[in-house]
């Protein structure tokens with residue numbers, strides 16, 4: 145088994161997985177292209193969410209609580 149002590153690792157901002165900081169990791173600091181796209185997507189989605197967040201009307205009726 146080879147030691148990984150000499151390899152610097154960073155945490156993937158999306159899934160918090162340890163990512164080895166090597167030339168092979170083209171998506172660093174993300175662990176994969178998928179995580180990179182997810183992070184970019186969340187940025188875009190949050191901007192949209194702030195612009196028009198659908199607010200659910202609160203209902204204090206006990207009958208509706210039964211279905212939750």
Ligand SMILES: [Zn+2]
Pocket residue numbers: 156157158159160161174175176179
């Ligand atoms: Zn990841």
